[in-house]
Amino acid sequence: MIARRLGWVALGGxxxxxxxxxxxxxxxxxxxWALFATALDILLGYTGLLSFGHAAFFGAGAYAxxxxxxxxxxxxxxxxxxxxxxxxxxxxxxxxxxxRRRGIYFAMITLAFAQMIYYIINEWRGLTxxxxxxxxxxxxxxxGLDLSxxxxxxxxxxxxxxxxxxxxxxxxxxxxxxxxMAIRENEVRARSLGYPVDRYKLLSAVLSxxxxxxxxxxxxxxxxxxxxxxxxxITSGTVVMMVLLGGMETTLGPAVGAALVxxxxxxxxxxxxxxxxxxxxxxxxxILVFRRGIVGTLQQLMQSRLxxxxxxxxxxxxxxxxxxx
Amino acid sequence: MKRWGVLxxxxxxxxxxxxxxxxxxxxxxxxxKIVIAVLNDQSGVYKDLSGPTSVEAVRMAVADFxxxxxxxxxxxxxxxxxxxxxxxxxxxxAREFYERYGANIILDxxxxxxxxxxxxxxxxxxxxxxxxTAATTQLTNDNCNKYTFHYAYDTYMLANGTATxxxxxxxxxxxxxxxxxxxxxxxxxxxxxxxxxxxxKVLLSDGTPFPNDDFSTYLIKARTLRPTMxxxxxxxxxxxxxxxxxxxxxxxxxxxxxxxxxxxxxLSDVHALGVQAFEGTLxxxxxxxxxxxQSREWADRFLARTKVRPTFAHAGNYSATWxxxxxxxxxxxxxxxxxxxxxxxxxxxxxxxxxxxxxxQDHRVIHDAYLARVKAPSEVKEPWDYVxxxxxxxxxEAFQPLSASKCKQ
Numbered sequence: 001m002i003a004r005r006l007g008w009v010a011l012g013g014x015x016x017x018x019x020x021x022x023x024x025x026x027x028x029x030x031x032x033w034a035l036f037a038t039a040l041d042i043l044l045g046y047t048g049l050l051s052f053g054h055a056a057f058f059g060a061g062a063y064a065x066x067x068x069x070x071x072x073x074x075x076x077x078x079x080x081x082x083x084x085x086x087x088x089x090x091x092x093x094x095x096x097x098x099x100r101r102r103g104i105y106f107a108m109i110t111l112a113f114a115q116m117i118y119y120i121i122n123e124w125r126g127l128t129x130x131x132x133x134x135x136x137x138x139x140x141x142x143x144g145l146d147l148s149x150x151x152x153x154x155x156x157x158x159x160x161x162x163x164x165x166x167x168x169x170x171x172x173x174x175x176x177x178x179x180x181m182a183i184r185e186n187e188v189r190a191r192s193l194g195y196p197v198d199r200y201k202l203l204s205a206v207l208s209x210x211x212x213x214x215x216x217x218x219x220x221x222x223x224x225x226x227x228x229x230x231x232x233x234i235t236s237g238t239v240v241m242m243v244l245l246g247g248m249e250t251t252l253g254p255a256v257g258a259a260l261v262x263x264x265x266x267x268x269x270x271x272x273x274x275x276x277x278x279x280x281x282x283x284x285x286x287i288l289v290f291r292r293g294i295v296g297t298l299q300q301l302m303q304s305r306l307x308x309x310x311x312x313x314x315x316x317x318x319x320x321x322x323x324x325x
Numbered sequence: 326m327k328r329w330g331v332l333x334x335x336x337x338x339x340x341x342x343x344x345x346x347x348x349x350x351x352x353x354x355x356x357x358k359i360v361i362a363v364l365n366d367q368s369g370v371y372k373d374l375s376g377p378t379s380v381e382a383v384r385m386a387v388a389d390f391x392x393x394x395x396x397x398x399x400x401x402x403x404x405x406x407x408x409x410x411x412x413x414x415x416x417x418x419a420r421e422f423y424e425r426y427g428a429n430i431i432l433d434x435x436x437x438x439x440x441x442x443x444x445x446x447x448x449x450x451x452x453x454x455x456x457x458t459a460a461t462t463q464l465t466n467d468n469c470n471k472y473t474f475h476y477a478y479d480t481y482m483l484a485n486g487t488a489t490x491x492x493x494x495x496x497x498x499x500x501x502x503x504x505x506x507x508x509x510x511x512x513x514x515x516x517x518x519x520x521x522x523x524x525x526k527v528l529l530s531d532g533t534p535f536p537n538d539d540f541s542t543y544l545i546k547a548r549t550l551r552p553t554m555x556x557x558x559x560x561x562x563x564x565x566x567x568x569x570x571x572x573x574x575x576x577x578x579x580x581x582x583x584x585x586x587x588x589x590x591x592l593s594d595v596h597a598l599g600v601q602a603f604e605g606t607l608x609x610x611x612x613x614x615x616x617x618x619q620s621r622e623w624a625d626r627f628l629a630r631t632k633v634r635p636t637f638a639h640a641g642n643y644s645a646t647w648x649x650x651x652x653x654x655x656x657x658x659x660x661x662x663x664x665x666x667x668x669x670x671x672x673x674x675x676x677x678x679x680x681x682x683x684x685x686q687d688h689r690v691i692h693d694a695y696l697a698r699v700k701a702p703s704e705v706k707e708p709w710d711y712v713x714x715x716x717x718x719x720x721x722e723a724f725q726p727l728s729a730s731k732c733k734q
Contacts, residue, residue, distance in 0.1 A: 023425045131506030131535060132438040133412050136445045225442060227413040
């Protein structure tokens with residue numbers, strides 16, 4: 001228990017010190033992608049549905065909050081929350097259709113929807129700027145405080161991301177989350193127990209998309225800019241990779257995966273443009289060697305250590321001396 | 326009277342240029358060094374027209390400048406990055422250059438959408454940005470700002486020269502194909518305006534994805550269009566243009582009476598396909614290495630360094646670096662506001678920009694432009710000898726007049 005508490009304190013310290021350790025822009029990217037990846041994990045890890053179109057919801061959140069900030073002068077973080085709601089609303093009809101299938105079909109349907117969103121954003125030039133994107137998004141806090149200083153923006157954003165991550169954790173560690181896992185493990189049995197499986201899946205997907213949209217909203221205000229790349233399927237692929245690298249179904253795995261991918265990209269891209277090769281190689285290695293991802297494997301190791309320690313420990317005297325008296 | 330003004334101006338300039346020479350070492354650098362960042366396409370469709378060789382051109386300019394005027398009190402560092410023609414990557418990289426690496430200036434930035442993203446970063450972080458390879462006139466109109474300069478050319482200049490000339494000489498009915506992003510949209514607007522000004526007509530214009538490999542749809546459409554079109558105006562650039570022209574030749578459209586007009590042509594494009602693919606094409610350019618002796622000399626030195634002949638982008642990067650460094654000398658500091666003040670309204674003439682003026686009001690650098698023609702294979706006398714300069718468009722007429730500018734700084 002104490003070790004766990006120390007771990008959280010260390011993590012908190014690391015998050016607060018991050019802008020001193022790496023470039024502020026990169027630190028912010030790590031925060032947003034960590035939230036995005038954690039949100040995806042609700043669907044991918046806990047519900048067992050591989051969405052290959054999450055970029056659409058991340059992007060929808062980003063475009064919505066960027067446009068609200070630019071044209072409606074809506075301050076931060078209200079615009080990010082509004083972006084999240086837009087992404088959530090968008091996900092309802094799309095995922096309503098998608099959750100009727102599972103496995104590769106679900107992945108393909110979500111990919112197809114995401115590509116449709118991509119082309120709509122590309123063609124709706126008057127609103128989204130097409131290829132040029134939405135530029136010059138103001139970064140103003142509620143109350144009119146100017147947040148052009150990146151470090152300040154980082155510290156304003158940390159609690160928001162923390163709340164987002166906590167919501168993700170709460171969703172999956174609730175009776176609702178239990179049902180999701182039951183559906184993942186055996187959908188037929190869950191259905192036969194009387195759970196409306198599709199409705200559970202849909203709610204899980206909508207929550208995941210809403211939180212992804214929230215991450216998108218933070219992203220656009222951090223970059224003061226959003227362009228088509230954000231809704232491209234490569235973004236969907238990247239975030240799936242982050243979750244798998246860090247470890248599905250772990251509280252911090254997706255965040256660790258996000259940090260790892262972004263740091264690797266940052267370090268390698270100063271050396272070579274082919275940083276993707278290195279990230280890809282690491283990805284393959286992780287999938288082959290640690291199938292549970294980095295955090296998942298660590299947890300497993302620690303648990304088996306714990307078990308081993310418990311078994312080899314001398315039995316307590318009251319247990320060891322049973323009936324002889 | 327006017328001539329006197331020019332003479333006095335020239336005299337003042339000469340004095341201004343010569344005077345600071347003895348006061349060397351008076352340049353104060355805020356962080357002990359000058360950092361010049363080159364942001365461009367180092368791996369994609371615009372790699373050959375600028376790319377890594379432009380970084381080399383900037384290095385060359387710094388070395389030449391320091392040789393002529395002596396060293397700065399600190400080192401001049403040159404850094405570069407690949408923005409892959411993506412505006413969001415350009416935005417991230419530009420902020421990183423300014424904030425993380427303390428770049429004094431960002432140069433080059435092809436791809437108009439990316440160029441506009443960098444202009445936003447320059448405006449917000451109050452650092453200099455001289456764009457060379459992007460074409461959009463938005464940089465000096467709606468999106469102009471105090472720290473952004475547009476150096477080599479723009480869509481107005483291209484359309485003004487090419488569209489007018491082609492409409493007069495070849496045909497009035499145009500079909501325009503353009504890449505669907507800031508650059509292409511701007512090219513389409515500028516060409517349409519210039520065509521209509523000179524009595525021509527745009528029958529149809531189509532936006533294509535960017536980048537794109539397959540243009541067959543548009544080429545087939547060109548032949549079947551009614552009423553018959555005379556000119557197929559292609560606004561693609563770099564690798565996309567090369568693809569387009571390759572397919573245009575494969576379809577044998579030239580012999581079927583579909584004339585090609587090219588919005589933006591770089592020497593590297595002609596080199597990629599050979600002169601026969603472009604033979605006779607009329608186009609407008611801010612500079613070509615065959616322009617005169619001075620340009621040839623510089624191009625020879627560039628060839629020795631990089632093994633390629635320079636496009637106007639390479640020459641523009643060299644020239645812009647030179648002008649920036651000389652503005653730092655004139656200002657005596659690298660503080661952005663002082664350097665901007667030293668650049669604004671400055672008149673000069675170098676091997677790249679003739680009769681140039683950095684307009685104070687919109688930061689458009691105006692200079693002479695040229696109407697050029699791609700030679701026939703029989704006219705080529707030496708390697709890279711692809712272009713013939715037909716006429717000069719004087720600086721005052723080549724660019725959008727100030728009265729039409731929408732820039733509000």
